[in-house]
Amino acid sequence: MDYTEKKLSSREIYNGRIIRVHVDEVELADGSRSCREIVDHHGGVAVLPVDAEGYAYCVRQYRYAYGQSLLEVPAGKLEPGERPEDCALRELSEETGYEAERLVPLGWLYPSPGYCSEVLYLFLATGLRPGRAHLDPGEFLDVERHSLSELEEMILRDEIHDAKTVTAVWRAGRYLAGEEASGCRAEC
């Protein structure tokens, strides 16, 4: 069924550095009216770098919204006009120092579709060459190296909660398992 909601009016509440908030009056599918509180965000990129030995590099950083440090895949906001692939390589290099020969797209994610319009593009990065991290001013994080299966176990033990990290770990694991299987088939 078509339950499209029609915008009747929009009131901007806040236009900040990383989010814009507006409240829209909408007409619902049955003709009644309601309002939608919406958080807009430029969109972002998350990139899981996996080396030739199957180890992934994640970052542990303090997240003020939760008052705790979280383990996450390297990620960052899209600059205006920036392609997700370029943003992925830039953030990877800034946060971990690694350059990547190859980016594999792992789809995109809607973090909280009830009130947020952010789109997060996910990538797997392989063919890694070490380099020097160069964090933005005010950015503090530690890089951690874990095998993909270790990250999967951490998710299943409820030690990793970040949505983009869960999705990237799962999809990267599936992609690499498929590659390995097809390589094995080609050899046999």
Place this chain on the structure above:
Amino acid sequence: MDYTEKKLSSREIYNGRIIRVHVDEVELADGSRSCREIVDHHGGVAVLPVDAEGYAYCVRQYRYAYGQSLLEVPAGKLEPGERPEDCALRELSEETGYEAERLVPLGWLYPSPGYCSEVLYLFLATGLRPGRAHLDPGEFLDVERHSLSELEEMILRDEIHDAKTVTAVWRAGRYLAGEEASGCRAEC
């Protein structure tokens, strides 16, 4: 390393029906100052109901923030003081009509830790008994039945983008595969 950020002040921007927005001035790990734009949300629950034949019930609903209909696991906001388990059973019944004999916790998710404090509790529901859906006023959705492996394929084909749905499908699949394996081991 400890990169804790200390709150210096907080300015409320908006206090709405489902979100509260505030901008806090914080002291960073190096003593410098920055601001954090934060969206608070009561928290929510997502529940993936899977029947005895391995089919899951998802809901397709219009999401104004993205201007399109999305396929998601049944989900909803926690009422003040409500336990996540009770919310899961309530939302499941409201959106699909199903009552569940058993809820398996599948951890919790942080949708967008850079600016959002929402916590989403995930559950698998089994032992389903059909009943009558009773949607909230202004809520419109269609229930779809897909096998878990079909949902996994849809995620890998980039047809499902909702973060809670991706995580719930993956974790439910892992949980049920583990149960099946241990049942098989017990039988052998």
